Amino acid sequence: MTKRLYHDDAYTKQFDATVVAVTTYKDQAAIVLDATAFYPEAGGQLGDRGRLGAATVLDTQETDDGTIVHLVDAPLEVGARVHGELDWARRRQHMAQHTAQHLLSGTLLDRAQAPTASARLGETALTIDVTRDRIPDTDLAAAEDLANNLVDDDLPIRAWFPDAGELASLKLRRDPKVTADIRVVAIGDFDFSPCGGTHAARTSQLGTIRITNTERYKGMTRVTFAAGRRARAELFTRDQVLRGLATRFSCAPGCPGLDRQGRARRRGPRERARGVAHAARRFDRAGVYRYRRGDRRTAGRRCARPRGRIEGGRVRPRCTARRAR
Numbered sequence: 001m002t003k004r005l006y007h008d009d010a011y012t013k014q015f016d017a018t019v020v021a022v023t024t025y026k027d028q029a030a031i032v033l034d035a036t037a038f039y040p041e042a043g044g045q046l047g048d049r050g051r052l053g054a055a056t057v058l059d060t061q062e063t064d065d066g067t068i069v070h071l072v073d074a075p076l077e078v079g080a081r082v083h084g085e086l087d088w089a090r091r092r093q094h095m096a097q098h099t100a101q102h103l104l105s106g107t108l109l110d111r112a113q114a115p116t117a118s119a120r121l122g123e124t125a126l127t128i129d130v131t132r133d134r135i136p137d138t139d140l141a142a143a144e145d146l147a148n149n150l151v152d153d154d155l156p157i158r159a160w161f162p163d164a165g166e167l168a169s170l171k172l173r174r175d176p177k178v179t180a181d182i183r184v185v186a187i188g189d190f191d192f193s194p195c196g197g198t199h200a201a202r203t204s205q206l207g208t209i210r211i212t213n214t215e216r217y218k219g220m221t222r223v224t225f226a227a228g229r230r231a232r233a234e235l236f237t238r239d240q241v242l243r244g245l246a247t248r249f250s251c252a253p254g255c256p257g258l259d260r261q262g263r264a265r266r267r268g269p270r271e272r273a274r275g276v277a278h279a280a281r282r283f284d285r286a287g288v289y290r291y292r293r294g295d296r297r298t299a300g301r302r303c304a305r306p307r308g309r310i311e312g313g314r315v316r317p318r319c320t321a322r323r324a325r
C-alpha cells in the first residue's frame with residue numbers, strides 16, 4: 001500500500017520514492033510508488049499532475065482496491081528511485097477550491113438549511129448540489145456572506161484521524177463513506193466533515209468565495225461558485241464587461257440614472273438634467289466630443305471636430321469628421 005504523504009503534510013511539493021509496480025490504467029501506462037505526495041482524484045477533487053524523474057505525470061487516479069496509480073508518458077523500471085515534483089500552482093488552486101467547498105457547504109447548511117448531496121470541482125466549473133429545492137436569494141447571500149466572514153477570521157484548518165471516542169463526540173456535517181480509518185477535517189469550530197482530501201492550512205488562503213449561479217437540478221439546487229484565484233479572475237472579467245457597458249452608455253454604476261440594482265431609473269425633469277450633465281463630461285468647452293482611451297472607433301485619439309450633440313437629455317454621438325492624426 002502506497003504511503004500517502006499528503007495526509008501528513010498537504011504542502012509537500014517534492015519527494016523521493018521507489019517504483020514498486022509498472023501497470024496500466026485504462027490502457028495508459030501507469031506506475032505505483034511506495035510513497036507519494038500526488039493526490040488521486042477523489043471526493044470531487046481532480047488528481048494531481050507533475051513530474052516523476054524524467055516522466056511527466058498526466059494524472060493520478062485510485063483503483064477500486066485503493067492502489068494509487070500515476071499515469072505517465074514515459075516508462076520507469078520497478079525498483080528505480082525517482083524524484084517527484086507536483087504541479088504546485090495547480091494543486092494549490094485545487095486545495096483552495098476544495099476547502100472552499102467544505103466551507104460553503106457548511107454555510108449553506110447553516111444559513112440556507114441546504115445539506116450538500118455532492119460536489120464537483122472541475123477545471124472550469126465548481127458546483128455543489130444541495131437537497132433543498134428553491135433557495136431564496138437572501139439565504140444564498142447569507143451563506144456567501146458567512147463564508148467570506150470566516151475567511152476573514154483566518155480560522156485554522158486541521159485534518160486528523162480521531163479515535164472512536166473522539167469521533168463519537170464530533171458533530172460531523174455528513175456521514176463518513178468509510179467505516180475504518182476515518183479522517184476528519186475541521187475548519188475552526190465551525191465545520192467538521194470526514195474527508196481524505198487535501199486542504200489549505202487556514203481559511204485566509206481561500207480568498208474570496210462567490211456564488212455565481214444557481215439552478216434547479218433533479219429536485220435539488222445546483223450551486224455554482226468560485227473561490228480564490230478563479231473568483232478574482234471572474235470578478236475581473238465581470239468588471240471589464242461592466243466598464244465597457246458604462247462607457248458605451250455613458251453611465252457608470254452609481255450614476256444618477258441607475259437605481260441600486262443598476263437598473264435604468266425612470267427620470268423626471270431634474271434627473272434628465274443630471275443625466276445631461278453626466279454625459280456632457282465627454283465634451284470639452286468647445287463642444288468637441290472626446291473619445292476615451294480604448295474607444296474602438298478612434299483607438300484613444302482625440303477628435304478634431306465636434307462629433308456629437310446632446311439631444312433630449314441623451315448623447316447622440318455623430319462621427320462625420322476624419323480621425324485626427
Ligand SMILES: [Zn+2]
Binds near residue numbers: 099195198
Ligand atoms: Zn476535503
